[in-house]
Structures are given as structure tokens and as C-alpha cells.
Amino acid sequence: MPRYALLVEYDGRPFAGWQRQADQPSVQGAIEAALARLEKRDHTIAAAGRTDAGVHARGQVAHCDMEKAWDPFRLSEALNFHLKPAPVAIRACAAVSDDWHARFSAHERRYLFRLLVRRAPATLEAGQVWRVMNPLSLEAMRAGAAHLIGQHDFTTFRSTMCQAASPVKTMDEIRIEQTDTGAGTEFRFHLRARSFLHNQVRSIVGTLERVGAGSWAPEDVRSALEARDRAACGPVCPPDGLYLMGVGYADDPFS
Amino acid sequence: MPRYALLVEYDGRPFAGWQRQADQPSVQGAIEAALARLEKRDHTIAAAGRTDAGVHARGQVAHCDMEKAWDPFRLSEALNFHLKPAPVAIRACAAVSDDWHARFSAHERRYLFRLLVRRAPATLEAGQVWRVMNPLSLEAMRAGAAHLIGQHDFTTFRSTMCQAASPVKTMDEIRIEQTDTGAGTEFRFHLRARSFLHNQVRSIVGTLERVGAGSWAPEDVRSALEARDRAACGPVCPPDGLYLMGVGYADDPFS
Numbered sequence: 001m002p003r004y005a006l007l008v009e010y011d012g013r014p015f016a017g018w019q020r021q022a023d024q025p026s027v028q029g030a031i032e033a034a035l036a037r038l039e040k041r042d043h044t045i046a047a048a049g050r051t052d053a054g055v056h057a058r059g060q061v062a063h064c065d066m067e068k069a070w071d072p073f074r075l076s077e078a079l080n081f082h083l084k085p086a087p088v089a090i091r092a093c094a095a096v097s098d099d100w101h102a103r104f105s106a107h108e109r110r111y112l113f114r115l116l117v118r119r120a121p122a123t124l125e126a127g128q129v130w131r132v133m134n135p136l137s138l139e140a141m142r143a144g145a146a147h148l149i150g151q152h153d154f155t156t157f158r159s160t161m162c163q164a165a166s167p168v169k170t171m172d173e174i175r176i177e178q179t180d181t182g183a184g185t186e187f188r189f190h191l192r193a194r195s196f197l198h199n200q201v202r203s204i205v206g207t208l209e210r211v212g213a214g215s216w217a218p219e220d221v222r223s224a225l226e227a228r229d230r231a232a233c234g235p236v237c238p239p240d241g242l243y244l245m246g247v248g249y250a251d252d253p254f255s
Numbered sequence: 256m257p258r259y260a261l262l263v264e265y266d267g268r269p270f271a272g273w274q275r276q277a278d279q280p281s282v283q284g285a286i287e288a289a290l291a292r293l294e295k296r297d298h299t300i301a302a303a304g305r306t307d308a309g310v311h312a313r314g315q316v317a318h319c320d321m322e323k324a325w326d327p328f329r330l331s332e333a334l335n336f337h338l339k340p341a342p343v344a345i346r347a348c349a350a351v352s353d354d355w356h357a358r359f360s361a362h363e364r365r366y367l368f369r370l371l372v373r374r375a376p377a378t379l380e381a382g383q384v385w386r387v388m389n390p391l392s393l394e395a396m397r398a399g400a401a402h403l404i405g406q407h408d409f410t411t412f413r414s415t416m417c418q419a420a421s422p423v424k425t426m427d428e429i430r431i432e433q434t435d436t437g438a439g440t441e442f443r444f445h446l447r448a449r450s451f452l453h454n455q456v457r458s459i460v461g462t463l464e465r466v467g468a469g470s471w472a473p474e475d476v477r478s479a480l481e482a483r484d485r486a487a488c489g490p491v492c493p494p495d496g497l498y499l500m501g502v503g504y505a506d507d508p509f510s
Binding site for chain 1: 264265266311313314331332335338339342343344345346373374375376377378379381383437438
């Protein structure tokens with residue numbers, strides 16, 4: 001069966017997450033339902049990152065197997081037609097080989113977390129940023145983040161529900177930018193790694209927020225990491241500000 | 256009665272516009288209902304710009320009259336509490352004199368229009384940008400916009416429903432920026448004038464889009480303007496991408 005890679009963008013707000021569920025809306029379910037309008041049968045697609053409820057994506061990657069050979073552009077157009085009005089869009093589609101796998105062929109995931117510091121509630125960005133009322137120190141958060149770069153046992157920053165075989169991961173980058181938007185101060189956390197543990201980004205950003213607020217010293221991040229103990233983690237932040245931005249492959253199907 | 260200026264941000268999607276209406280949700284109605292929770296009586300507030308259905312604001316300005324003297328910060332906090340969960344927030348509040356008027360004291364309005372060029376439907380920005388599928392020339396749109404700067408009779412770019420006494424307005428600025436967002440090309444139109452006619456921004460952007468697409472030559476904008484005829488206008492674009500960004504006062508109450 002011809003296999004296609006899909007570059008997927010979605011607003012996570014109305015969904016219980018990526019993964020198909022019996023009685024709740026999911027991104028996977030929405031795409032599989034659109035595929036069933038094109039080829040009438042059950043479809044099961046695989047994705048690079050199974051995002052949680054409320055988490056967004058600019059560059060999720062999934063793959064599907066089709067019976068007939070589709071022109072990739074026409075496949076993406078047909079899917080976008082049937083996906084409406086759900087806030088899910090296929091940004092690109094490419095034919096890939098049978099052994100290419102959206103999840104197992106991926107060697108890098110890039111996440112963005114958006115944090116908005118201001119007193120007033122978010123309106124235009126409601127559900128798309130984590131709004132925090134206390135001021136944050138960019139320098140302190142950068143110093144705290146530096147302790148997490150490289151290969152570590154991330155047990156502290158991993159959900160107790162995490163199913164990964166090992167808690168050892170290599171964090172390639174945590175880059176933090178600060179911008180004055182005119183209606184608040186936005187902090188953007190860019191995280192990059194081969195793969196992430198369950199809740200790892202939200203555990204890290206929630207902890208760094210405590211560092212930025214001054215409740216934690218930057219060195220406390222190292223102590224928390226070295227404790228290898230979930231109880232040593234700072235508060236896990238909400239999903240609202242989290243975006244799967246992109247997935248890296250040795251041979252990028254969309255380039 | 257003590258008068259307070261309010262700096263208001265809102266997501267226009269769920270509203271039939273700024274103006275209070277008998278049986279539809281409005282931004283004015285939402286704020287007046289919140290005021291009634293603080294001082295139990297009918298409230299009527301005035302705003303600098305009566306935005307249409309689906310139009311957003313970062314920096315709308317309104318004023319309210321209260322019976323008791325409120326600390327401005329506490330008034331904004333109390334309003335934000337009662338506005339929840341509507342996507343309306345009071346970003347700032349300031350005491351002003353009795354003769355200060357959000358609409359009549361204003362000497363400048365600044366609007367932003369966001370246009371996203373890409374093939375796939377908008378998801379994260381759905382309802383917050385105008386998505387256009389054809390590529391656009393920034394240079395052509397800038398050349399077209401140049402014909403509109405200065406004082407003109409804007410009858411062509413004015414809704415037939417417009418109630419303004421005169422169609423003559425002075426456009427101080429139309430600045431157009433282009434950015435590659437990684438998930439499309441975004442054009443941002445920044446417009447600035449003492450005041451605008453009804454549908455003026457959407458008429459101008461809709462016309463400039465035709466110029467960018469190559470259907471109109473930049474000089475056609477001048478011919479359309481000189482025609483002083485509504486029928487000479489390009490298509491009026493949707494409200495989704497329009498934001499009232501700020502209002503200028505001789506004595507800015509929030510600075």
C-alpha cells in the first residue's frame with residue numbers, strides 16, 4: 001500500500017489529545033475520519049508525537065497507508081476539505097517508502113512553550129499561552145535551563161504515567177527568548193531533543209518558571225535533576241502554551 | 256460621578272460586535288454586565304471605536320461613570336473577575352476628568368490587519384487572520400497604498416451604511432510588513448488616522464489584496480479613490496484579521 005507522510009497543524013483546545021479515544025474528540029480520530037471519506041474502511045495512522053489534551057502543533061508528522069496511489073497534493077487538499085470545520089490542517093503531504101515511519105524514523109522533536117506575563121487574563125491567546133502574573137527573570141531561567149542540557153536521567157521531569165523504557169534522554173537545546181508584545185511580556189521556550197518523556201516539557205517549563213520568579217535558585221534545577229525523584233520537580237505547567245513545532249528525519253519527506 | 260478610562264482587549268469571534276444589542280452577545284454588553292455586578296444599576300459605556308462583529312481589539316478604549324470612587328487598579332481587577340469566561344480583559348484603568356470622553360477626546364486610531372497567505376486552512380489563527388491562497392506582491396500593495404495617504408474623499412472605501420457626516424478623512428499611515436512565519440507568509444497592514452469610516456480598513460485591505468494578487472494595478476487604487484463611488488471599491492475583506500490596536504489622546508490616561 002502506498003504510504004504518505006502528513007505535516008499536520010492543529011489547535012489542541014477542542015481535543016482530548018492526539019490519540020484516538022472511544023468517546024472524545026481527538027486529532028488522530030479527526031484525520032482518520034477524513035481518510036475514511038476518501039477510502040471507505042478503518043484507518044489507523046501513526047504520529048511522531050502523541051500530544052496531550054490541549055497541546056497544539058505547527059509541525060506534527062503522521063503517516064497513512066492508502067489503497068490507491070494518490071497525488072500527494074490532491075490527498076492533502078481532499079483531507080483539508082473533509083477536516084473542516086475542525087481546527088486541523090494538512091500543511092503538506094509526501095509519498096514515502098513502505099518502511100518510513102512517522103514515529104520510528106524521527107530523530108528530533110522541536111517544541112515551543114509560550115508563557116505570557118501580565119496581570120489581565122489572556123483573551124486573543126486564551127488557551128494558546130500560559131498566563132503568569134508574576135514577573136520573571138530571563139537570566140535566572142537561562143541559568144537554570146543550562147543544567148538540563150546534555151544526557152541525563154530525567155526521572156524528576158517525567159510523568160509517573162510515562163511509558164518510556166528509559167528515563168535517560170539527551171536535551172540538545174533549551175533556548176529562551178523574551179519579547180515585549182505591547183500587551184504583556186512573552187517568554188518563548190524552544191526545546192529540542194531526539195525524543196521527550198511524557199510531560200517532560202511541561203515539567204521543565206513549570207520548574208523554570210519557579211526559577212524565573214525567584215522561588216528557586218538556578219542551581220536548584222541541578223539538585224532536582226540529580227535527585228532522580230518525581231517529587232523534586234517544580235509544578236507541571238498547563239498544556240495551553242505547548243506546541244509541537246517540528247520533527248526531524250534523516251531524509252525530510254517535505255523538503 | 257467619577258469617570259474611568261478602560262483599556263480593553265478582546266477576541267471578537269464570539270461577539271456580534273462592540274455595540275450592545277438586545278439579543279446577541281456584544282463586548283459593550285459584557286462589560287456593562289460586569290459593571291452591574293459592582294454597582295447594581297444600568298450602565299452605559301462609550302468606546303473610541305465601535306468595532307463590527309468578529310473584529311478584535313488589543314487597545315480599545317472605553318469610559319464608565321461610577322457612583323463611588325474606585326481605586327483604578329481594583330476596578331480593573333473586579334471587572335476582569337466578573338468578565339470571566341468571556342474573552343474580554345481590562346488591561347488598564349485610569350481615573351479621568353468628567354469631560355474626558357473615550358470617543359470624542361480621541362485624536363488617533365490605529366488598526367492592524369493580519370492576512371495569512373497559504374494553501375492550508377488556518378487552525379491556530381482561525382478567525383484571527385484572513386487566509387488567502389494566492390501569492391501577493393508586497394511592492395505592488397505598498398505602491399497601491401501610497402495613493403491613499405493624505406486627505407481624500409473616501410466615499411469609495413466606505414460602507415453604504417456609514418453614518419459619518421463627511422467622507423473626507425486623512426490617512427496618516429498605511430505600513431505593510433511581510434514575514435515568513437514558517438507555516439505561511441503573513442502580511443500585516445498597519446493603518447493610522449484621526450478616525451475611520453465604517454468598513455474603511457476592510458475596504459482598503461480587500462482592494463490592496465487585489466493589487467497584491469496582480470488583478471489590479473497599483474494605479475487602479477487611485478482611479479478607484481478618485482471615482483468617489485462605492486462600486487469602484489475592491490471586495491471588502493472579512494473581519495477576522497482586523498484589530499483595533501490603540502487610540503491616541505492628547506493626554507494619554509494610561510501613560
